[in-house]
Amino acid sequence: MILGFDIICLSLILLCAVLALCIRDLMGSVIVFGAYSFLMCVVWACNGAIDVAFTEATVGAGVGTVFLVSTIYSTTRMDTFKKNRLLKQLFMFVVVCVVGALLLKTVTDLPQWGDANSPANTHLSSYYIENSIDQTHVPNVVTSVLADYRGFDTMFETCVVFVAFIGIFALLRIRKSKSKKAATNQPTTELTLPPHQEVDSLIIKTASHLMVPFMQLFALYVVAHGHYSPGGGFQGGVILGASLILLAVSYNFKKALSILSEKKIILLVSLGVLIYAGIGVICFFLGGNFLDYSVLHKILPATDPIMARSHAMLGVEIGVALTVMVSMYGIYLSLSSNGRFDKGL
Amino acid sequence: MIEQAPALIVVIPLISALFITIIGLYQPRVSWALTIVTFALSSIFAFICLKHVVTVGPISYMFGNWPAPFGIEYAIDHLNALIVLMISIVAFLVAIFSKHDIAKELGDKIPHFYSLFTLLVTGLLGITLTGDAFNLYVLLEISALTSYALLALSGGRAYIATFNYLIMGTIGACFYLLGVGYLLINTGSLNMADIAVIISNNTYSYTVLAAFLFIMIGMWTKMALFPLHSWLPNAYTYAPTSTSCLLAPLMTKVSVYVMLRMMTSVFNYDYIFNVLQWQSVIVTLAVIAILAGSVLALKQDNLKKMLTYLIVAEIGYMVGGAWLGNANGFTGASYHIIADGFMTLCLFLAIGCIIYKVGDASLSSMKGIFTKMPMTMLGFLIGAFSMIGIPPTCGFFSKWYLISGAYEAASWHFLIALLISSLVNAVLFFRIIEVGYFQALPSEEPNHHHPKIKRDEAPISMLIPLLTTAGLLIGIGLYTADIVTYLIQPFIKNFL
Numbered sequence: 146m147i148l149g150f151d152i153i154c155l156s157l158i159l160l161c162a163v164l165a166l167c168i169r170d171l172m173g174s175v176i177v178f179g180a181y182s183f184l185m186c187v188v189w190a191c192n193g194a195i196d197v198a199f200t201e202a203t204v205g206a207g208v209g210t211v212f213l214v215s216t217i218y219s220t221t222r223m224d225t226f227k228k229n230r231l232l233k234q235l236f237m238f239v240v241v242c243v244v245g246a247l248l249l250k251t252v253t254d255l256p257q258w259g260d261a262n263s264p265a266n267t268h269l270s271s272y273y274i275e276n277s278i279d280q281t282h283v284p285n286v287v288t289s290v291l292a293d294y295r296g297f298d299t300m301f302e303t304c305v306v307f308v309a310f311i312g313i314f315a316l317l318r319i320r321k322s323k324s325k326k327a328a329t330n331q332p333t334t335e336l337t338l339p340p341h342q343e344v345d346s347l348i349i350k351t352a353s354h355l356m357v358p359f360m361q362l363f364a365l366y367v368v369a370h371g372h373y374s375p376g377g378g379f380q381g382g383v384i385l386g387a388s389l390i391l392l393a394v395s396y397n398f399k400k401a402l403s404i405l406s407e408k409k410i411i412l413l414v415s416l417g418v419l420i421y422a423g424i425g426v427i428c429f430f431l432g433g434n435f436l437d438y439s440v441l442h443k444i445l446p447a448t449d450p451i452m453a454r455s456h457a458m459l460g461v462e463i464g465v466a467l468t469v470m471v472s473m474y475g476i477y478l479s480l481s482s483n484g485r486f487d488k489g490l
Numbered sequence: 491m492i493e494q495a496p497a498l499i500v501v502i503p504l505i506s507a508l509f510i511t512i513i514g515l516y517q518p519r520v521s522w523a524l525t526i527v528t529f530a531l532s533s534i535f536a537f538i539c540l541k542h543v544v545t546v547g548p549i550s551y552m553f554g555n556w557p558a559p560f561g562i563e564y565a566i567d568h569l570n571a572l573i574v575l576m577i578s579i580v581a582f583l584v585a586i587f588s589k590h591d592i593a594k595e596l597g598d599k600i601p602h603f604y605s606l607f608t609l610l611v612t613g614l615l616g617i618t619l620t621g622d623a624f625n626l627y628v629l630l631e632i633s634a635l636t637s638y639a640l641l642a643l644s645g646g647r648a649y650i651a652t653f654n655y656l657i658m659g660t661i662g663a664c665f666y667l668l669g670v671g672y673l674l675i676n677t678g679s680l681n682m683a684d685i686a687v688i689i690s691n692n693t694y695s696y697t698v699l700a701a702f703l704f705i706m707i708g709m710w711t712k713m714a715l716f717p718l719h720s721w722l723p724n725a726y727t728y729a730p731t732s733t734s735c736l737l738a739p740l741m742t743k744v745s746v747y748v749m750l751r752m753m754t755s756v757f758n759y760d761y762i763f764n765v766l767q768w769q770s771v772i773v774t775l776a777v778i779a780i781l782a783g784s785v786l787a788l789k790q791d792n793l794k795k796m797l798t799y800l801i802v803a804e805i806g807y808m809v810g811g812a813w814l815g816n817a818n819g820f821t822g823a824s825y826h827i828i829a830d831g832f833m834t835l836c837l838f839l840a841i842g843c844i845i846y847k848v849g850d851a852s853l854s855s856m857k858g859i860f861t862k863m864p865m866t867m868l869g870f871l872i873g874a875f876s877m878i879g880i881p882p883t884c885g886f887f888s889k890w891y892l893i894s895g896a897y898e899a900a901s902w903h904f905l906i907a908l909l910i911s912s913l914v915n916a917v918l919f920f921r922i923i924e925v926g927y928f929q930a931l932p933s934e935e936p937n938h939h940h941p942k943i944k945r946d947e948a949p950i951s952m953l954i955p956l957l958t959t960a961g962l963l964i965g966i967g968l969y970t971a972d973i974v975t976y977l978i979q980p981f982i983k984n985f986l
Contacts, residue, residue, distance in 0.1 A: 247700055247703070248700075250696060250700075251672065251696045251697055251700045253696070254695055254696040254697045255675060255697065256675070263675070263678075264675070264676060264677050264678035264679075264688070265674060265675055265678045266678070267678060268559075268677065268678030268679050268688075269559060269560065269678055269679055269680075270678065272560055273560070293554060293556075294554065294556055294560055294561050295561065295562055295624075295625075296553070296554055297553040297554065297561075297562045297625065298562060298624065298625055298628050301616070301625075301628045301629060301631075301632055302628060304504065304609065304612075304632055305628070305631050305632055305635060307508075307609075308606070308609055308632060308635045308636050308639070309635060311511065311602055311605060311606060311639070312606065312635060312636065312638065312639030313639075314602065315599050315602035315603070315606065315639060315643065316639060316642055316643065318599070408515055411511060411512070411515060412512060412515065414511075415508045415509075415511045415512045416512075418504075418508055419505070419508045422501065422504055422505050422508070423505075425501065426501065426505065429494055429497075433555060434494070434497065434551065434552060434553060434554065434555045435494070435497040435501060435553055435554075436553050436554045437553075437554050437555040438554065439555065
């Protein structure tokens with residue numbers, strides 16, 4: 146950690162946060178918010194949390210921004226909220242000050258940055274660092290903690306992505322017959338949507354065609370190499386999803402649905418979590434606890450219990466990547482077509 | 491398979507939610523049956539766990555077979571075994587109830603509704619079972635996200651109400667996460683039992699204080715304790731009926747459970763009641779919650795909204811009871827989680843039947859309801875009696891323990907608030923009885939002859955869960971002594 150660099154980063158983050166709140170043009174707000182995420186990612190990297198930085202870069206600065214842009218596309222661009230009343234503003238000010246004061250007060254009590262003797266560095270972390278290789282054969286401790294020691298959490302984190310997709314899909318989806326009725330009843334909703342244009346730029350198409358294979362190759366590498374280097378199912382899945390979104394943006398919606406139809410999206414999103422939970426259930430049947438990968442050596446050829454853990458982690462990461470990839474794509478399609486699944490960004 | 495029961499309680503609904511989504515693409519109608527089977531199985535495994543806890547002792551289940559502080563542990567003791575059983579039974583009953591209502595209200599979104607429904611309950615079951623502070627947060631996220639989607643599904647006014655809930659719920663979850671972060675800084679561990687051992691030597695640090703404060707405020711936001719309650723009434727009122735039947739009995743109660751769990755298993759009695767000494771402030775907050783909830787409930791004309799304000803008042807009961815700091819108060823609070831869960835369910839199911847048949851739930855449309863829907867109103871009455879606190883329903887016994895706790899702790903304002911709230915409940919429900927029983931239907935008055943009001947009862951799949959719940963209210967009331975001695979007291983003994 147370099148102190149000067151951190152101070153610059155953190156003050157820029159603060160600036161971005163305030164700016165994002167102040168700008169009335171929501172598109173500008175979203176762009177500033179993307180910058181905010183990118184700066185956060187720099188801060189994580191400075192703190193040595195490379196995996197977190199990687200996730201922040203792909204999700205926060207990458208796909209998150211795309212989602213916000215497509216939401217603006219199908220709603221409105223200008224912020225039309227009325228200002229809050231003075232009393233409410235005062236109340237919020239007091240709440241923020243109290244929370245801030247409490248947070249500042251605890252700073253004196255926190256251990257020094259990088260203090261090797263702080264509880265966070267001596268209790269569980271040291272156990273993971275010392276035993277990860279022996280117990281799981283995975284050099285990247287983050288992956289072994291994420292997918293094995295605390296694999297149950299990660300299964301539910303994947304489930305959160307699944308819920309996010311199903312929730313957005315269920316809320317927004319409008320069937321064809323209904324959308325016609327809605328259009329006749331409320332013509333205004335149709336008018337707020339910008340006129341639909343076919344994107345037909347040869348430059349954009351060719352450029353994205355050239356980029357997509359490399360993105361996907363990189364993403365597969367991130368998924369598969371998560372055991373040895375920063376990365377894993379979440380990051381890889383998001384990059385894969387981003388490559389699909391890029392294709393959908395550069396072509397029209399028909400092409401986007403021809404890559405993955407609505408039905409396939411729902412099927413694959415569920416399948417990803419099912420792979421994860423399924424591996425856990427197989428462990429049941431082989432006589433272990435839920436997600437006790439070591440018993441899998443009974444069915445995996447030429448492995449011992451420890452290597453089985455490493456292999457199972459790869460399987461689990463693939464499940465995560467599948468769910469994340471397809472959810473990202475599905476959420477993007479839902480948002481950009483306003484749930485109609487006929488035309489969009 | 492029996493030793494895997496703790497994991498199966500959660501894993502079965504999770505996997506079934508995925509299958510519901512997949513099968514729902516082709517056979518939307520199967521999802522209802524699948525949901526029922528799922529929660530029947532969950533209830534069975536929850537019962538097995540409860541039996542094991544009572545006969546043998548607390549269960550500890552290690553995911554991935556990693557020893558406790560390194561992996562994630564499910565720690566089941568007397569309290570959460572009971573609450574898990576309640577959650578899965580409530581989910582089972584609401585699942586049966588929802589068939590006609592969802593077909594009517596949501597149409598083509600049936601499979602999505604059931605997969606979100608199942609995942610929501612998965613989240614709540616996981617929160618209750620887990621012995622790991624961060625795992626609790628992850629499942630809190632699942633239950634929160636699914637509940638946002640489920641509440642907003644009815645569209646219209648539900649969108650903005652749910653958006654308010656989303657903001658408040660997210661703030662609450664953030665506070666909880668901040669608190670867990672502080673605990674991690676201070677102890678280096680996420681396992682509740684492990685944290686408890688480490689912080690008992692480190693009572694006076696600011697970090698622990700901040701952690702406790704953040705976790706409590708987070709949970710109070712989630713459970714809608716009075717000044718933080720504003721999201722609840724609208725969110726629950728405008729939601730689809732089945733959603734509010736599921737959320738009203740479970741969401742707030744599980745947050746209360748988390749508060750109890752944090753107070754007992756992470757922090758300890760000595761720290762909360764002797765070092766911090768906030769009990770008088772919190773009990774006063776609870777008193778305000780009870781009074782405000784009761785008064786606001788009196789103002790409502792819509793029965794569903796009236797019930798949501800009663801939930802706000804009931805939260806005051808449990809928070810106050812837990813913070814009295816004595817055995818009776820704590821027994822009352824724990825017992826009331828179960829009792830209130832079932833009585834809220836009973837009332838919401840009854841209102842759900844009425845909305846299904848009558849169309850709305852305003853007081854004026856209750857005229858002649860007793861003749862029209864006698865079975866529904868029988869269930870409603872039992873629920874109402876339990877809410878007022880008439881023996882032998884379980885509402886009486888929880889109030890009894892809370893009042894004796896308040897007497898012991900000499901916190902007279904809490905005692906008076908409990909009595910006033912009972913009175914207000916009596917007024918509220920007798921008003922409905924008066925309108926429903928003695929006032930004839932308006933259309934018949936001008937003609938001066940009273941043709942028989944046609945009996946038009948809700949479908950059988952709605953009545954069975956309602957009457958089962960009503961039966962449970964009396965059953966739990968009759969077995970109060972057993973529940974308290976075998977399930978609640980062993981838990982409290984460790985704490986006090």
